[in-house]
Amino acid sequence: xxxxxxxxxxxxxxxxxxxxxxxxxxxxxxxxxxxxxxxxxxxxxxxxxxxxxxxxxxxxxxxxxxxxxxxxxxxxxxxxxxxxxxxxxxxxxxxxxxxxxxxxxxxxxxxxxxxxxxxxxxxxxxxxxxxxxxxxxxxxxxxxxxxxxxxxxxxxxxxxxxxxxxxxxxxxxxxxxxxxxxxxxxxxxxxxxxxxxxxxxxxxxxxxxxxxxxxxxxxxxxxxxxxxxxxxxxxxxxxxxxxxxxxxxxxxxxxxxxxxxxxxxxxxxxxxxxxxxxxxxxxxxxxxxxxxxxxxxxxxxxxxxxxxxxxxxxxxxxxxxxx
Numbered sequence: 001x002x003x004x005x006x007x008x009x010x011x012x013x014x015x016x017x018x019x020x021x022x023x024x025x026x027x028x029x030x031x032x033x034x035x036x037x038x039x040x041x042x043x044x045x046x047x048x049x050x051x052x053x054x055x056x057x058x059x060x061x062x063x064x065x066x067x068x069x070x071x072x073x074x075x076x077x078x079x080x081x082x083x084x085x086x087x088x089x090x091x092x093x094x095x096x097x098x099x100x101x102x103x104x105x106x107x108x109x110x111x112x113x114x115x116x117x118x119x120x121x122x123x124x125x126x127x128x129x130x131x132x133x134x135x136x137x138x139x140x141x142x143x144x145x146x147x148x149x150x151x152x153x154x155x156x157x158x159x160x161x162x163x164x165x166x167x168x169x170x171x172x173x174x175x176x177x178x179x180x181x182x183x184x185x186x187x188x189x190x191x192x193x194x195x196x197x198x199x200x201x202x203x204x205x206x207x208x209x210x211x212x213x214x215x216x217x218x219x220x221x222x223x224x225x226x227x228x229x230x231x232x233x234x235x236x237x238x239x240x241x242x243x244x245x246x247x248x249x250x251x252x253x254x255x256x257x258x259x260x261x262x263x264x265x266x267x268x269x270x271x272x273x274x275x276x277x278x279x280x281x282x283x284x285x286x287x288x289x290x291x292x293x294x295x296x297x298x299x300x301x302x303x304x305x306x307x308x309x310x311x312x313x314x315x316x317x318x319x320x321x322x323x
Contacts, residue, residue, distance in 0.1 A: 019201040021093075021171045024068065029062050036062040038226035039076070041107055044171075044219070049193070049203040051217030053210075055319040060206060064175055067204070068096045076268030077223040080171055092120075095169035097161045099176045105149040109140050109159055112148060113166055120167035123155035134162035137195060139188060154185025161192060172196060173204040178212065190216065210310045220309070224317045226303035234309050241315050242307040248285055249305075253298035259316075262295065269318045276314050277305070 022044040029037045037059045044050045054060035065071040067078055067083040080322060083089040103112045113134050117127045135141040138158040148156060148216055161177055174193065178186045193216055207213055214234055221231035230237055252259070252273050259270035266288065268277030277288060282304055292299050305311075313319075 015159055019079070020044060021081055022050075022204070023077075023079045024063075024067070025077045025079075027063070027078060028074050029066065029071055030074050030173055030260045033225050037066065038064065040223070040226070040228055041076075041229060042221060042231065044202055044204065045195070046202055047200050048219050049205055049217045051213040051220040052206045052223065053213060053220060053313065054203060054223035055317050056222045058317075060223050062226075063223065064206065067173060068094065079269055092167065093170045095165040097164035097172070097174050097177055099179055101156055101160050101164055103148050103156065103159055106147060108145050109135065110142075110144040110145055112159060112163055116163040117166045122167060130166050130168065132210055133168075134166050137192060138162040139306075150173075152185070154181040155189065157181050157185065158189065158192065161189070163197075169201075171202045171204070175206050176208060177205075178207070178209065210308075210313065214309050216226070222313060222316055226274065229316055230312070237309065237312045238307050241312045245280050245307070246282070246304055247307045247311045248277045248279055248288060248299075249303045250275040250277070250288070250292065251298055251301040252292070255297055257295055257297055262297070266291070269314055271314070271319060278315075 020043045024040055024042050027037055027040045028035070040059075040063060048308065052060060052063070062071060066073060067085065069078075069090070078085040080090040081093050083093070104115065107115065110131060113131045114127065118131050122130055137145050138161060140159060141164070143151065143155065148159065148258060151159065154228075157180070157246065161174070165172060177193075178189050181189065190212075193205070203216075205217055207214070218233060219231065220234060220237060221228050223229065230240070232240065248268075252275060254273070259273070259275060263270035263275045264275060266277050268275055270276070276281060279288075285302060285304060289299060289302070307315075
């Protein structure tokens with residue numbers, strides 16, 4: 001799958017009549033002495049769901065704002081279907097759903113969609129059809145006449161998504177669309193994203209929930225310290241980071257031992273009171289426990305599991321995604 005994705009992106013980037021949905025080329029942005037984004041480059045193939053993950057302060061937010069044209073770059077470029085960010089063609093092809101709710105609480109669902117549709121230049125039948133599609137897609141048809149302030153948090157979030165996509169863009173950026181919603185609403189949002197994918201829409205998806213990235217994204221990039229430090233399918237990232245090894249998670253009691261150094265000496269990482277290491281065979285856990293005991297660490301809990309995307313993220317960044 002890795003090879004097919006890269007081949008598709010390469011072929012598309014070389015065809016001016018069929019440009020890639022998004023190309024980020026050597027993008028850099030500094031805020032004084034702080035480098036927020038440091039020479040980031042990547043492309044997204046048509047129809048892909050591209051997961052962008054990173055801990056707080058990694059440069060993800062600045063990169064997102066660069067893609068939507070809200071940041072003036074120091075160097076590099078961003079293009080959407082071959083058009084520079086900020087151009088009318090790029091704006092027509094891009095839909096952005098920010099984390100913050102951006103709907104009018106005193107207006108009804110339909111009135112909100114009418115307003116956002118007009119912002120996008122829609123009128124008449126085209127606007128009516130777009131509103132009907134949005135209400136159906138977001139499962140809000142029965143609440144079309146309800147003021148937004150009367151909706152649940154999940155309904156508001158779904159309306160927020162519909163408002164950002166009312167012009168039916170070919171490239172969609174969903175920035176943590178499930179923040180603050182209940183499990184039922186989260187599942188409905190998953191269905192909305194999957195419906196977009198089935199229609200061939202290209203999606204950039206950011207999230208603080210690793211299970212969402214594993215379920216929805218077929219290509220994942222991890223950003224840290226302003227750089228893309230790894231990208232590929234979930235399976236490729238796990239194999240590259242761990243091979244056939246399994247991960248061991250140890251929760252330890254309060255200690256004066258430098259856990260980060262202790263874990264690093266054994267090829268692992270540590271955060272707060274959690275140590276993450278890897279072993280080739282389960283029997284190797286005994287050696288870790290013996291070493292911990294010898295160094296005065298109180299092991300409260302040990303878990304052995306095959307590595308997943310969360311394991312990769314911790315291995316590469318030393319942080320949990322929710323941190």
